[in-house]
Amino acid sequence: MRMHIVIASLTGLLASAGGALSAPPPGLIDRVLANGLAVTIAPDTSLPIVSTRVWYHVGAANETKDTRGFAHLFEHLMFSGTPTHEKGAWEAHHHRFGGIENAHTSWDETTYESDIPPAGIHDVLAMEADRMVNLRLDEAALENEKKIVTEELRATIENDPYDRMLVAALKSLCGDHPYAVTPLGTKEDIAAATLDQARAFYARYYRPRNAHLVIVGPVDGPATLAEVERAFGAIRAAGETPPDVPSLWGWRFPERIALKEDLPPAEVAVLVYPLPPPDSEDDVALSLMEEILGSSQVDPFREDLVRKRRQALEAGIQVLSLRRGGVLCFYSAVLPYRREAGQFDVMNETMRTLERKEWLTDARLAGAKRKMLRAIELQRYRAADLADALAKERWWRGDAALAFTRADRLAAISRADVARVFDRYVTNAKPVAVYIQPEKVPVMLQLFGWLLPLVMR
Amino acid sequence: MIARSARWLALAALAALAGAAPSAAARLSAASAQTWSVDRGTTAILIEDHRAPLVEIRLMFPIGRWSSWAARAGRIDEAFALSLLDPGGALRARADRAGAEVALTTDARMSVLALGCRREALDSVVALARDVLANRDIDRSEIGRRNFESDLEWSAAEKNPQSMMSTHVRRILFQPQDPRRTPHEKQEHVSGDAKRLMALRDTLVRSTGRVIGLAGDLTRAEAETMARALLPPALDALPVPATPALPTPLPADRRPKDLTVKLARLTQTYLALARDAPALTDRDYPAFLVADHVLGGHFYSRLYVALRHGQGDTYATGTIREGEPATGAYAAWTYSRSANAAATEAKLRGVLRTFRDGGITEQERADAIGYLEGRRAFNVQAPGQVLDRILWERSRGLAAGYRDALIERAAALSVAEINEFVRRFYDPSRFTMIRVETR
Numbered sequence: 001m002r003m004h005i006v007i008a009s010l011t012g013l014l015a016s017a018g019g020a021l022s023a024p025p026p027g028l029i030d031r032v033l034a035n036g037l038a039v040t041i042a043p044d045t046s047l048p049i050v051s052t053r054v055w056y057h058v059g060a061a062n063e064t065k066d067t068r069g070f071a072h073l074f075e076h077l078m079f080s081g082t083p084t085h086e087k088g089a090w091e092a093h094h095h096r097f098g099g100i101e102n103a104h105t106s107w108d109e110t111t112y113e114s115d116i117p118p119a120g121i122h123d124v125l126a127m128e129a130d131r132m133v134n135l136r137l138d139e140a141a142l143e144n145e146k147k148i149v150t151e152e153l154r155a156t157i158e159n160d161p162y163d164r165m166l167v168a169a170l171k172s173l174c175g176d177h178p179y180a181v182t183p184l185g186t187k188e189d190i191a192a193a194t195l196d197q198a199r200a201f202y203a204r205y206y207r208p209r210n211a212h213l214v215i216v217g218p219v220d221g222p223a224t225l226a227e228v229e230r231a232f233g234a235i236r237a238a239g240e241t242p243p244d245v246p247s248l249w250g251w252r253f254p255e256r257i258a259l260k261e262d263l264p265p266a267e268v269a270v271l272v273y274p275l276p277p278p279d280s281e282d283d284v285a286l287s288l289m290e291e292i293l294g295s296s297q298v299d300p301f302r303e304d305l306v307r308k309r310r311q312a313l314e315a316g317i318q319v320l321s322l323r324r325g326g327v328l329c330f331y332s333a334v335l336p337y338r339r340e341a342g343q344f345d346v347m348n349e350t351m352r353t354l355e356r357k358e359w360l361t362d363a364r365l366a367g368a369k370r371k372m373l374r375a376i377e378l379q380r381y382r383a384a385d386l387a388d389a390l391a392k393e394r395w396w397r398g399d400a401a402l403a404f405t406r407a408d409r410l411a412a413i414s415r416a417d418v419a420r421v422f423d424r425y426v427t428n429a430k431p432v433a434v435y436i437q438p439e440k441v442p443v444m445l446q447l448f449g450w451l452l453p454l455v456m457r
Numbered sequence: 458m459i460a461r462s463a464r465w466l467a468l469a470a471l472a473a474l475a476g477a478a479p480s481a482a483a484r485l486s487a488a489s490a491q492t493w494s495v496d497r498g499t500t501a502i503l504i505e506d507h508r509a510p511l512v513e514i515r516l517m518f519p520i521g522r523w524s525s526w527a528a529r530a531g532r533i534d535e536a537f538a539l540s541l542l543d544p545g546g547a548l549r550a551r552a553d554r555a556g557a558e559v560a561l562t563t564d565a566r567m568s569v570l571a572l573g574c575r576r577e578a579l580d581s582v583v584a585l586a587r588d589v590l591a592n593r594d595i596d597r598s599e600i601g602r603r604n605f606e607s608d609l610e611w612s613a614a615e616k617n618p619q620s621m622m623s624t625h626v627r628r629i630l631f632q633p634q635d636p637r638r639t640p641h642e643k644q645e646h647v648s649g650d651a652k653r654l655m656a657l658r659d660t661l662v663r664s665t666g667r668v669i670g671l672a673g674d675l676t677r678a679e680a681e682t683m684a685r686a687l688l689p690p691a692l693d694a695l696p697v698p699a700t701p702a703l704p705t706p707l708p709a710d711r712r713p714k715d716l717t718v719k720l721a722r723l724t725q726t727y728l729a730l731a732r733d734a735p736a737l738t739d740r741d742y743p744a745f746l747v748a749d750h751v752l753g754g755h756f757y758s759r760l761y762v763a764l765r766h767g768q769g770d771t772y773a774t775g776t777i778r779e780g781e782p783a784t785g786a787y788a789a790w791t792y793s794r795s796a797n798a799a800a801t802e803a804k805l806r807g808v809l810r811t812f813r814d815g816g817i818t819e820q821e822r823a824d825a826i827g828y829l830e831g832r833r834a835f836n837v838q839a840p841g842q843v844l845d846r847i848l849w850e851r852s853r854g855l856a857a858g859y860r861d862a863l864i865e866r867a868a869a870l871s872v873a874e875i876n877e878f879v880r881r882f883y884d885p886s887r888f889t890m891i892r893v894e895t896r
Contacts, residue, residue, distance in 0.1 A: 046508055048485075048834040088766075091756045095824055098831015101756075117834045147769025151725070155772055155792060158724045160617050262721065264612035297541075297549030297559065307546065310598065313605055335605075363554045370556025374575050380509040381839035 024404040027221040035237040036209030039228055040390050040400045043221040044383070050121045050217030051383035052114040054128055055391045057212070058205040060183035061107040061324070062242040066192070069149065069185015072105040073193055074201055076145040078112065079103075082134040085127050087141075093123050105183045107245075108323035109395055115384050118218050122227065128213070129231035132206060137198050146190055153184040165261040165436060172257040173272060173432060178245045179322060207239025208232065214391045214400070217383040248325025249276040253432045258340075263438040265445050266313060266333045269343045270434040271351070273426055275319070275326040278396045284409045285417040286425065290328070291368040292359060292418070293317050300359035304350045305332050311346045323396050328425065336441045337449030344433060355427050357419055365418065369410050376407055485837045487847055487858040491677055498665035498691030501684040502847060504672040506840035510576040513841035514586060515670035516688065517848045518661050521566040523636045523701040523783075533661060534563035535603065535647040536654040540570075540589050544596040548589055555581045559589070565636065565781055566701075567852035568661055573841065576674045583683055590662050590688070593655045600654075604646040611643040618727045618792070618893040621718055625891045626731040626777060626788045629712045635704045637785065663692045670848055672840035700854060706733050706784055715890045723895035726798035727790070728805055729777070730888040734787030737780050737853070737860075743867035744878035749778055750825045751817045752808075752883075753789055763808045764791050770801045780860075782853050788891075795895055802892070806885065813883035816876030829864045836861075 029041040060071050081087030094101040099116030114124045157163045167182055174180035213232065215224055251274065276282060293301060294317035305315040315332035332347055379385040386403070394400040491503040520527060527533040538561045541548055552559045557574040570589060574582045614620040624641040631638035648654065669684045709732075735741045753760040753776035760774040771791045779785035789809060793801035817825075837843055847857045856862075 048837060088757055092824070095755050095757070096827045096831075098828045098834065100835070115835070117831050120831075144766075144769040148765060148772050151769070151793065152772035154724050154794060159722075162613065262616060264609045264616075266609055297552045298546045303546060306602070307596070307598075313602060313609070367554040367556045370575050370578060371553075371558070372556075374511060374556060374558075374573065377509040377511055377575070378839070381842075383838075 024401065028401075028404075029221050029225050030400050031225075033208065033229065033233055035233065035235055036207075036239065037232050037235070038212040038394060038400075039225065039232075040212070040214045040394070041219065041221050041224050041228075042214075042216045042386060042390065043219050043224070044216065044380075044386075045218045047217045047381075047383045048117065049115050049383050050118050050124075050215065050219055051387040052116075052121070052124050052128065053212075053214040053387045053391045054112040054132075055212045055214070055395055056110045056112075056206055057108075057210050057241050057395055059106050059108045059110055060181070060185070061178035061245045061322075062205075063178070063185070066189055067185075067197070068181045068189040069153070069183070070189065070193055070197065070201065071110055072183045072185060073145060073149050073190055074198060075103050075105045075110050076149055077137060077141060077198060078131055078135065078206075080136050080138075080141040080145075082130045082136055084130055084134065087136075090127050090131075093120065093127065096120075106322075107179050107183060111391065113384070121215075121217075121219060121224075125215075125227055125231045129235065132208070132211065132232070133235050135202060135206075137195060137202065139195055142193065142195055142198060146193065149184070150187055150190055153187060153190070157182060157184055161262045165259060165263065168259055168261070169257065169434060169436070172259065173253060173327075173434070174248075174251075175254065177248065177251055179248065179324070203238070204240060205242070208235055208237060209239035210241045211239070212391055212394050212400075214387045216387040216390070245324050247277050248274050248322070248327065249280075250274075251325070255430075255432065257432060257434045259434070259436045260439050261436065262440070263436070265336055265438050265441045267336045267340075267343065267438070268331055268333045268434075268436040269340070269347055270329050270331040270436070271344075271347060271431040272434060273328040273330075273429050273431045275321070275328055275425060277323060277325050278321060279398055282421045282424070283397070284406070285413050285421045287372070288365065288368050288410065288413050289418050289421055290317070290319050291372055292364055293354075294319060295371070296364075296368070300354060301330055301350060304353055305347070309346075309350075311350075330431075335445055335449035336438060337446060340435050343435075351426075354422075357422065360415055360418055360422075362415060365413075365415055369413075372410055373407055485840060485843055487843060487861070490843070490847055490857060491680075493681070495669060495684045495688075496691065498693075499667050499669065499684075499688060501669045501671070501680065502844065503675070503677060503680045504670075504840040504844045504847075505676065506672065507674050510674050512574060512576050512579050512582075512671065512673040512675055513844060514570075514572040514582065515668070515672075515841075515844055515848055516570040516586060516590070517668040517670060517852060518568045518664050519566065519666040519668075519852050520568055520661050520664050521564050521852070522640065523565045523703060525702055528634070528636065530657050530660075531654075532645065532647045533568065533657055535600075536657040537561050537563055537568045537570075537661060539595045539599060539651075539654060540592050540658055542596045542599050543592055543594050544598075548585065548592060551581065551585050551588075555585065557582045557585070559585070561589075567848065569848065579675070579683075583687065587687060590658075595651050595655065597649065597651050600647050600649050600651070607644045607646075616720065618720055618723055618725070621720060622727045622729050622788075622790060622891060622893045623777070625716060625718055625893070626729055626786050629716060629731060629889050629891070630706050630733055630786050632704045632707060635706075636701075637703065637779075637781075637783070660692070663689060665691045665694060667691060668848060668851060670844045672844040701783075703783055709733075709887060712889050715892075717892045717894060719896040720893060721896050723893070724795060725792045726795055726801070726895070727792040727893040728798070728802050729788040729790040729891040730805060730809055730885075731777075731786065731788035731891055732888045734778060734785045735882075736783050736785070737863075738782040738855070741878050741882070743863055744870055744875045745882065746829065746863060746867050747822060747825045747870065747875050748812075748817060748879050748882070749776055749787075750828065751821045752776060752812055754825075755828065759808050759812055760789060760791065760805075763804055764793075764801065770797060770804065782855065798892070798894065802890065806890070809883055809888065810885055813880060813885065816879045817872060819872050822870075822872045822875060826864075826868045829867065833861055833864065 027043040032038050097116050097120035102113045104111050157167045171180050302315040305312040312332035318329045320327050389403045390400045393402040495501050555578040560571045627638040627641045671680045735745050764771045764774045770793045774791035777788040850859050
């Protein structure tokens, strides 16, 4: 179902893999340079690619109300070149080696990515260090990037009904919370951005004290650290990390949200439950609960609504995880013939069956652990996956090395732990009820949609 | 410009300086595959890799959407996918208990049951694979539900400008029943006759030319034992010719020069200059590979420089290229705000015209080859990835490593040879302009 795909792609955009290997590699280097730059190097000679990540710990949630979209606009400006490396040199270097370079802006961080065969790594470090301090910022570049990000915004959130609906839903759900507006921001705020703002933002946040450099791949650890020292060590100790935005856990959400959009003729009901930040003590038990409920072949919520009772055309669970909390969404889609209250009644009946926790057996828990462990072990093959996990663990949970203990922490979780977090975050919590309707419904569907459960038998 | 050979010497020296030990790329490749015959009609392929306690299984059947048998038989993709959906969900529950990933997919030329698991769960996953392919008790209600869902997905696609651009690129090139076009159209409903669907699936599973693919943490001896018991005996012959007979593409003189599609509430216009593309096996393909890369294959390609970096007309541009061993669709595309559509269209046409008239430069050729050669390292990171590439090539009747060899053929071409192709292929009169704009 498109709803599933859209939410999945949104979460995929924001969150990389949740963990890493079960034991740290022998040559792991994890330290902070004298100027405040955090550096993690995980050498692995079995990998064919070197992945480098620079995470600046500033994102869209740190914008003020009249600068929505600025962090993302600035991400684009980071490709403007420096006096030493002309605009395009970064891309040309990667291109020459068959490498991949990219950048992403989330609510919580802005990330710069390089994946390249080993021969190209030296210049990557030199260029990353150069643009951390010598970026060329001028009016022409700013005006061109404003046009480009506005086109991105139109393409991504204006010209598809599902995207429009998601943007509206996020705004209605989060209200005044900094997570309420997508990192793409608003056209008005992007148009109003100035060069002075860009210079101030760069000087304040794009400095060593607010950055984490991660290198994973077939490199020599000490030699690479020496190279990092040469490239980044001379940069003045500066930069600040913006204060944490409020947690979603404990945020005051509305009780009910109703939306209409030019969608295909299906009505979607969603029960939204807030979740704590990922540094919560419940984090690992919650991830296992989400795995069993939302990522299984037999998702018990969907199984009951769609397969057993045939009360929905599609149903499922999606999780949106951010650094300061998240949301767990139970959704169901039906043809538009049932009243809103009726659809929520049907969903709540299924929620009550989930509360009995028949889905939480020892065998199912063991299977979920096995699957999550597999996802962790897959990081042995791809430098990029481990690099993302290391960067995320440091920024989201406070310690990059947590990437290497996740397997052990998973193993320690019991059925009682998962049952407890389900009760705490679902059974005993009050969800936000979101109801999404299509603007137009064909008459035939209005009249005969109720026949669907019969047809599906 | 640095000569290619000198550049590679420099790269080797830098790699040595970096302390790079022999990389996985040197060990993991199509050449490292172990292949043997399981029985008449069944081949096994093993990519051994003991870095992690993980195993990937691929059961590949060389029949896909392009098969003429499939076209007559109906939706074999759905018949295959339904194998996992027994009414009580017992098969899926077994996958969950094993912590395994399971997927049944059908592409143009093959159907694949793919499973991935930790080594400790291997026995139960192998048993699951066997039972999925033998399952005759499918959930009939799923057929109707999936038909409804498919209708809704099409309804959503009809409101999305990128989807509609993609659909119309195929519509101007291929006849309505052409399997190169049908995946981009509203899907026909699957028959509710479960018995018939499972009979189709059985024929598919017993097709000759099938492959048992294994990758990861297991030895040849273990793989041989496993492969012997995985599949029922193969049929004596494929139910279809190995090479599908596709309908002839619509001739160039029957394609419109311009086509405008209207959608509601768009704030941008999507533009595509489209034509037919050479097959992967066409002698022109190596030149096409390089030319296409220079035109739209990277962030400083001709299209990106003209449409994004120059004056911010767009956020994204590029080309659609399918890379199958049959004539495919090709398009240079972009989008821009509605008020800027005419100017962007003129620029898009201008890029193509200039490209055709001037061809590529020696520097562009060298950079493109560097890129294509370097990219190969990304294809050999995981054993399952290597196996998937071999299966893809095998299902198309190509030798393992065919696409890597294409890069070597491309690298051997001179800029003059590539430009001779550019002049022939990028003739603006051969392209149709497709616009998706607001109603």
